[in-house]
Amino acid sequence: MTSVAEHSPALADDPAGRALKATYRKIIWRLLPFLFLAYVINSIDRINISFAKLRMSEDLLLSDAAYGLGAAAFFVGYLLFEVPSNLYMQRVGARRTITRIMILWGLVTMATSLVSTPQQLYAARFFLGVAEAGFFPGVILYLTYWFPAARRGRITSIFIMAGIFAGIVSGPLAGWIMTHFHGWYGLRDWQALFVFEGIPAVVLGLFAWFWLDDKPQQVKWLTEQEKTIVAAQLAPEQGKAGARHASFRQLLRDPRVLMAGMVFFCIYSGTNTVAYWMPTLIQGFGLEDIRHIGLISSLPYLVALVAMYLLGRSSDRHLERRWHLASTMLVGAACFVLLGVFQGNLVLSVLFMSLGAGACLSAVPLFWTIPPSYLSSAGAAAGIALISSLGGIAAMVSPVLVGSIKASTGSLYIAFDVIAGLLVLGSLILLLGIPARLLREHRS
Template sequence: MSDSVLQPQAAAMGESRTSPEVRQTYRRIAWRLLPFLFLAYAVNSIDRINISFAKLRMARDLGLSDTAYAFGATAFFVGYILFEIPGNLYMQRVGARATLTRIMVLWGMVTALTCFVNTPARLYIARFALGVAEAGFFPGVILYLTYWFPSWKRGRVTAIFFMSGFVAGMVSGPLAGAIMTGLEGWYDMKGWQVLFVLEGLPAIALGVFAWFWLDDSPSHVTWLTDRQKVIVAEYLRLDQDSRTHESQSFGLVVRDPRAYVPGIVFFALYSGTNTVAYWMPSLLQEGGITDLHRIGLIASGPYLLALASMYLLGRSSDRRLERRWHLAATMLTSAVSFGLMHVLQANVLLSTVFMTIGAAACLAAVPLFWTIPPAFFSARAAAGGIALVSSIGSLAAVLSPITVAAIKARTGSLYVAFDVIGCMLLIGTVALLAGIPAARLRERQ
């Protein structure tokens, strides 16, 4: 819905989007929810990708080949996909507080217990269990934000939430390097074992804290005034009213071919971000960099650049109420940069620069993408629709590690794998522009 339509409706309830009372209401909600969700997603991101750094030492101890490592990375997403949609639908029944508490405590426990794996097979089991434990967290938070913020606030709110993942990407490398080198031999454990233990405990603590801090919805909280609750309810009602003419159940969404288009776009994006997260340390090591601290610092570069650009993208997208072309331009930048990596591989500096730009663009595109599914699906189908899109995208996480490992085994080069990812991003860009009409999103904004 455009500003010109929303403003008169908001004025009818006595408030405009720019009034001090509205700004104060959403500022209070943001300060209550976003710091906790920011920290939780940062820990989530660290616990998910720490295997990429552990692999640099764990591979030797477990006799882990690149193919076996790819299967270990994939096992996580098999468990994640199987339980993601049921988890999000179940959250609607039991509430966000209970769901997020359970998820965080379980994934923290599984992460810490991964220190005991001593064979590739046990690593597969541990990663599968982590996927099961973590399933529903990300789409659950995306859904949870729709309980509090109307569509015209979600670009910036989603960007702030995703910033935590980029901060995690920036610190996870140096942190992993410091733990694995500085705490080698702690309680007779290998450095990679200490890494899993120390990075699993914060999730458990946050899960316990979530039970006392989060609320399921705005209607019964004690930290908003009655007037502020009315403001939140009215703006959410305006969003829902704009979608009732196409309201669908989850069953109808699954049978609607259009519902899979956002999933295809996310599949392409996730192929890029997943390859960056799980293979960049190995690519840097193959380039002749052996020091773990240096690998960690270089690997944090794309996240730093993405952090600097994503908020500006979200802000511009919110101001113009335009999502498709902002996202398409960002995906295209990533695709071209990944292609130039291969062309310039003889020049290590330039190749690394374009790897950083391509990875940063791909990462920055993800929060922008996640403003689309909540607007694309009706309020009735949002929980299942968001989880469906996330599950389709997560298939990329199952396929991309295996594909990258197979390409490397056949060609001896990770650069060819990034060429393939660039082609996927081009396909995703075409699917976005051809399969998601601007009018379909504009009706919901």
């Protein structure tokens, strides 16, 4: 229905087609700018430790293995509270949930500037995970309240592009803050980084209370006709397989949901390694100036920004998710292997790092078009959070794994080879374990 109105010139020009496009244009401009900015801030506050690590390691006597534990501690708190947060969002609504999450994570980010030992860093990262829990899967769920599956690939890609945009600006921003505010009110450069980057989350969280609405039928900025259009677009999906995923216990017993979690585990292993170890990898290329490291760290995100948009459009146009995603994961795996092969060549190292990291990052929005197409409306909240949590275990394991490999071998390249193997494994699980017919029946 949506795709016909969009892709047929004749129908796009009739009154119903124009009303449909106008309605979703209004929804997009109301919701997407806010959600985009919120995810930019979320991503910056999550990965700023990767730049702080280049300086705080000396002050805290932080080894690579200890840094890996600190990065992983975030995901312990995140995983423990992710599913409860998403379920609670169904009870209290998105406005209350996102307001709470953003204010808390901003305060914890600022408080991280006070740590003075590795153990205090572990605690700060754990509580940051608790504070952030439910934000990403909550937004993915929130989008299903507004957009049908045929639009969701592009909308999800736009939202997740915020993480890519954050990657582009976070390096130069961190370099600028740490260079210009070292000694500000007695703060070290890495302490100033946490303070300055925590404030926007609190401010935007307060704004969320006044800007967001929980569901289309509750808003005042849509007309009754527009609300009817949205309801008609979502009705076919809400009626399908309503009992199949009616309980969280059933989801735990569903092998296909578990396989989706395993695929996300493999993808997240790649993206998480990129997020937390790329500045260290770039430093290993022989660069020491934190401003140069920050600038080069932006390159993979620029690659991902272009790839994410093109892949999202192609995936929606062909209504094909699996091969788009599997191919992207295999490209990332190949580039990570080639990193070690050409480790003595600065230009090729930066090239393969950018392409490999860009592929991993581009795989995320492609993946998140799959679970909503499979899960019923009754099981979407728990199912999305469960898949995110299962995949998020990678975020807890991969920093420790990479840090241990780096500490024991002195090289990050072996760790990237391991991540490449996981990406290959994930693509095979996707293609063999999640048949295309399970997705088509929800996109028909």
